[in-house]
Amino acid sequence: QQPVQSPQAVILREGEDAVINCSSSKALYSVHWYRQKHGEAPVFLMILLKGGEQKGHEKISASFNEKKQQSSLYLTASQLSYSGTYFCGTPGWNNYGQNFVFGPGTRLSVLP
Amino acid sequence: EAQVTQNPRYLITVTGKKLTVTCSQNMNHEYMSWYRQDPGLGLRQIYYSMNVEVTDKGDVPEGYKVSRKEKRNFPLILESPSPNQTSLYFCASMPGMGPGQGVSEQYFGPGTRLTVT
Numbered sequence: 001q002q003p004v005q006s007p008q009a010v011i012l013r014e015g016e017d018a019v020i021n022c023s024s025s026k027a028l029y030s031v032h033w034y035r036q037k038h039g040e041a042p043v044f045l046m047i048l049l050k051g052g053e054q055k056g057h058e059k060i061s062a063s064f065n066e067k068k069q070q071s072s073l074y075l076t077a078s079q080l081s082y083s084g085t086y087f088c089g090t091p092g093w094n095n096y097g098q099n100f101v102f103g104p105g106t107r108l109s110v111l112p
Numbered sequence: 113e114a115q116v117t118q119n120p121r122y123l124i125t126v127t128g129k130k131l132t133v134t135c136s137q138n139m140n141h142e143y144m145s146w147y148r149q150d151p152g153l154g155l156r157q158i159y160y161s162m163n164v165e166v167t168d169k170g171d172v173p174e175g176y177k178v179s180r181k182e183k184r185n186f187p188l189i190l191e192s193p194s195p196n197q198t199s200l201y202f203c204a205s206m207p208g209m210g211p212g213q214g215v216s217e218q219y220f221g222p223g224t225r226l227t228v229t
Contacts, residue, residue: 041202
């Protein structure tokens with residue numbers, strides 16, 4: 001039930017681009033993206049909704065393919081501040097009610 | 113300021129000694145969650161609450177209890193902690209999770225690092 005993320009880790013130089021993928025075996029109604037610095041709380045980046053609406057970050061873009069049950073996060077011209085672990089997450093249903101499930105994370109390191 | 117607070121931030125305890133981690137939000141959110149975070153496993157939902165007096169199990173509820181007597185508070189209770197509950201815990205809230213909801217961000221507390229020896 002947990003979304004799958006790829007790659008597990010990526011190392012970039014400043015100014016390079018990266019793509020982080022998130023896929024699910026279950027239907028996705030919305031996809032959330034968060035970034036977490038080591039030891040800190042996750043910080044919201046954006047939400048992608050069915051129908052193409054996006055809510056969130058100015059400098060980071062993402063796509064959401066409902067049919068393929070996939071989302072991708074695009075980090076262009078990466079900055080040192082982009083380093084951290086990126087999580088996708090999605091609301092869903094478990095045996096008890098409406099839960100929320102995160103992927104295992106993608107660790108991004110941006111080097112000078 | 114809109115925020116989720118957790119206390120304590122750090123806790124070292126011994127096996128079997130009951131403990132409570134408090135969580136409070138000031139945004140009048142209906143949906144609240146507890147997550148635990150372990151290396152390589154991401155954030156796993158322990159329990160969630162759709163509203164006052166409504167709580168349900170997440171993916172890893174064993175060994176934990178919660179209550180939601182007031183909208184703003186969602187304490188996590190470990191009645192008999194064990195070493196495998198050593199982890200980083202986050203409380204989070206969002207406006208709601210009904211039809212058409214689940215489309216707002218989750219607000220996370222600062223985290224509680226728990227060590228059980």
